[in-house]
Amino acid sequence: MARILIIGGGGMVGQKLAHLLAAEPFDDQDEVTLFDLGFPEGGAPAAERVVGNVTDRAAFEALAATRPDIIYYLVAIVSGEAETDFDLGWTVNLHAFQSFLDVFRKEVEASNGSYSPKVVFTSSIAVFGAPFPPKIDDTFFHAPQTSYGAQKAMSELILTDYIRKGFFDGVSIRLPTICVRPGKPNQAASSFFSGIIREPLNGVEAILPVADDVRHWHASPRSAARFLRHAATLDQPVYENRPALNMPGVSCTVAEQIEALRQIAGDDVVKLIHREPDPAIIAIVKNWARDFAPDRALALGFTAEQDFREIIQVYIDEDLNP
Amino acid sequence: MARILIIGGGGMVGQKLAHLLAAEPFDDQDEVTLFDLGFPEGGAPAAERVVGNVTDRAAFEALAATRPDIIYYLVAIVSGEAETDFDLGWTVNLHAFQSFLDVFRKEVEASNGSYSPKVVFTSSIAVFGAPFPPKIDDTFFHAPQTSYGAQKAMSELILTDYIRKGFFDGVSIRLPTICVRPGKPNQAASSFFSGIIREPLNGVEAILPVADDVRHWHASPRSAARFLRHAATLDQPVYENRPALNMPGVSCTVAEQIEALRQIAGDDVVKLIHREPDPAIIAIVKNWARDFAPDRALALGFTAEQDFREIIQVYIDEDLNP
Numbered sequence: 001m002a003r004i005l006i007i008g009g010g011g012m013v014g015q016k017l018a019h020l021l022a023a024e025p026f027d028d029q030d031e032v033t034l035f036d037l038g039f040p041e042g043g044a045p046a047a048e049r050v051v052g053n054v055t056d057r058a059a060f061e062a063l064a065a066t067r068p069d070i071i072y073y074l075v076a077i078v079s080g081e082a083e084t085d086f087d088l089g090w091t092v093n094l095h096a097f098q099s100f101l102d103v104f105r106k107e108v109e110a111s112n113g114s115y116s117p118k119v120v121f122t123s124s125i126a127v128f129g130a131p132f133p134p135k136i137d138d139t140f141f142h143a144p145q146t147s148y149g150a151q152k153a154m155s156e157l158i159l160t161d162y163i164r165k166g167f168f169d170g171v172s173i174r175l176p177t178i179c180v181r182p183g184k185p186n187q188a189a190s191s192f193f194s195g196i197i198r199e200p201l202n203g204v205e206a207i208l209p210v211a212d213d214v215r216h217w218h219a220s221p222r223s224a225a226r227f228l229r230h231a232a233t234l235d236q237p238v239y240e241n242r243p244a245l246n247m248p249g250v251s252c253t254v255a256e257q258i259e260a261l262r263q264i265a266g267d268d269v270v271k272l273i274h275r276e277p278d279p280a281i282i283a284i285v286k287n288w289a290r291d292f293a294p295d296r297a298l299a300l301g302f303t304a305e306q307d308f309r310e311i312i313q314v315y316i317d318e319d320l321n322p
Numbered sequence: 323m324a325r326i327l328i329i330g331g332g333g334m335v336g337q338k339l340a341h342l343l344a345a346e347p348f349d350d351q352d353e354v355t356l357f358d359l360g361f362p363e364g365g366a367p368a369a370e371r372v373v374g375n376v377t378d379r380a381a382f383e384a385l386a387a388t389r390p391d392i393i394y395y396l397v398a399i400v401s402g403e404a405e406t407d408f409d410l411g412w413t414v415n416l417h418a419f420q421s422f423l424d425v426f427r428k429e430v431e432a433s434n435g436s437y438s439p440k441v442v443f444t445s446s447i448a449v450f451g452a453p454f455p456p457k458i459d460d461t462f463f464h465a466p467q468t469s470y471g472a473q474k475a476m477s478e479l480i481l482t483d484y485i486r487k488g489f490f491d492g493v494s495i496r497l498p499t500i501c502v503r504p505g506k507p508n509q510a511a512s513s514f515f516s517g518i519i520r521e522p523l524n525g526v527e528a529i530l531p532v533a534d535d536v537r538h539w540h541a542s543p544r545s546a547a548r549f550l551r552h553a554a555t556l557d558q559p560v561y562e563n564r565p566a567l568n569m570p571g572v573s574c575t576v577a578e579q580i581e582a583l584r585q586i587a588g589d590d591v592v593k594l595i596h597r598e599p600d601p602a603i604i605a606i607v608k609n610w611a612r613d614f615a616p617d618r619a620l621a622l623g624f625t626a627e628q629d630f631r632e633i634i635q636v637y638i639d640e641d642l643n644p
Binding site: 086129133139140141142143144145147150153154157158160161164165241242 | 408451455461462463464465466467469472475476479480482483486487563564
């Protein structure tokens with residue numbers, strides 16, 4: 001039996017992961033606990049839902065006492081909000097994660113070798129900053145141009161050091177921009193990448209705040225959940241002391257995204273996209289990664305969609321007409 | 323007049339810097355304040371010496387209230403000690419630095435635009451970890467293999483974000499291994515690189531704990547002080563959003579170091595070096611950087627020694643026979 005804790009289990013990716021783990025458990029006796037500020041009505045199946053805040057150390061202590069085997073850490077203040085609320089970004093994205101590591105390390109130390117969890121942390125391609133090579137390879141350096149990216153890069157470094165010291169097994173998974181996100185827009189600067197597909201498919205107008213030639217790196221929510229499930233099946237030696245991985249994805253321009261939408265849904269749907277340039281979004285997005293050569297992740301068996309049409313189809317199948 | 327604060331001003335590099343700034347001030351009315359746990363007797367000239375601990379937030383608040391124009395942040399628990407005392411390493415090397423940034427940022431915010439200091443932080447080539455390319459270039463990624471390296475890499479990332487947000491000007495200076503350090507051995511895993519030169523030149527036996535073919539990257543204490551002085555003369559735009567720089571240095575093997583010592587001081591001096599392999603030191607050093615192409619730093623006017631003989635000569639001139 002695997003005991004699985006999803007910190008951030010009420011969020012979009014956490015829910016996708018919980019659904020996936022219910023459909024494809026590691027073991028037929030898996031117990032999944034979700035921890036978050038709140039949970040969607042209905043929502044993914046779970047053995048337990050725990051309401052709490054990652055800034056509450058006592059909440060982590062209670063979770064650590066249950067000694068989960070696999071811990072997913074998905075909570076974050078998103079990029080746009082971490083820019084506008086500087087202190088909140090650092091508090092949640094770095095300090096809470098440090099507190100999490102410290103609390104679970106103390107549980108590991110107290111166990112005298114009987115407890116050693118695997119920690120799968122969702123990092124982001126926001127750890128990279130322009131200027132970029134044509135494709136970012138597995139040894140390109142961190143030069144984040146947002147607080148969110150800096151916080152993710154720092155979290156990777158501290159987790160890697162805790163892994164190196166033997167407290168945990170684990171890995172940081174650098175997600176592409178997840179698209180098409182179901183539900184409402186969020187405060188991520190990348191939110192429009194989902195919005196220009198999701199809103200028109202639902203008959204609603206959408207705003208495109210950047211130029212059509214903006215190129216970016218995407219994977220579906222289903223791929224995100226699959227990355228996270230697959231990560232928990234790998235053990236430390238495969239990472240060769242570098243347990244932080246760029247995930248596979250689809251590199252495409254906004255124009256290519258819109259053309260894929262046209263092919264799937266037609267001109268009338270595409271006409272719901274309105275161009276309203278937003279200097280704040282443009283300034284953030286121009287420093288974002290455009291394309292990757294995620295050789296290490298591919299060699300370790302991580303897979304994503306082949307093109308943006310496939311990404312749209314995942315949204316239609318899983319969220320629009322489930 | 324420039325008001326200069328050296329946090330870690332009692333340490334070896336801090337003292338070298340204070341001596342250099344006395345000999346080559348930015349301005350003939352410079353005021354230099356040194357902050358440290360303690361200071362060597364005599365020591366470098368300073369307008370003021372403040373005794374305190376970087377883990378004491380109130381000490382930072384008192385320093386911030388004086389609104390220094392240029393702040394050097396040199397304090398660190400060294401690599402070997404940060405491995406053996408895990409909590410102390412994180413407390414001093416990351417948490418204290420975060421506290422420093424937070425306190426000075428609040429002073430900047432309270433000043434309504436009248437105060438904006440320049441922060442020069444000493445980072446280290448320990449932010450890099452093996453395997454390496456033949457020469458590490460300016461876009462090779464952080465993969466530290468020590469807690470010290472992780473803490474330095476994280477400190478760079480947070481400083482860079484505070485600079486990006488406009489709270490400070492500044493830069494992280496990734497020092498080569500400083501050699502030949504005067505005085506006594508310290509707990510840095512790199513301490514022997516100085517010891518095998520310094521001790522024999524003083525007629526004392528020295529232990530070499532690694533193989534003769536170990537290659538590493540060095541600069542003298544004088545170069546370190548010159549890097550730091552030069553860094554304070556540069557303004558943010560030159561860094562093009564990447565204010566963390568690999569410094570120039572000398573790449574050489576231990577065998578080449580010993581040969582340089584033989585050329586300068588003769589066979590009898592070299593015979594004082596005894597080989598006693600130390601598995602703990604070997605394990606750390608094998609993951610250290612060997613050679614660099616520090617193009618950005620060279621283009622910005624940072625310079626170091628040309629060969630290891632010159633590095634030994636700096637020690638003889640400045641410390642052995644000053």
